[in-house]
Amino acid sequence: MGAAMIICPWEEIESFQSLGEFRRFEEWMAEQVSAGNAEQIAVEHPFAGATTLRERWFRHKASGSIWRLVDPDPPFTGTFEHVQ
Secondary structure (H helix, E strand, O other): OOOOOOOOOOOOEOOOOOHHHHHHHHHHHHHHHHOOOEEEEOOOOOHHHOOOOOEEEEEEOOOOOEEEEEOOEOOEOOEEEEOO
16 A cells, blocks of 8 residues: 655745735744755746746645745746646
């Protein structure tokens, strides 16, 4: 019998409601990395092909799922989404 698959508990954020919300999320993600729950990895392909947006990718270590965090750049409100 194989090992049980770990499901990533993170949820997508389609858009941040404010810069403050985004900053709080950045702090939370930094805590995830510090705690060993996540690691920052190289961006493999930019969000919507855009090279002007600041983007970071993170791997949830237990599940192996990869997520992108794209900073707000008004009028774009930023996003946190599952990549793979």
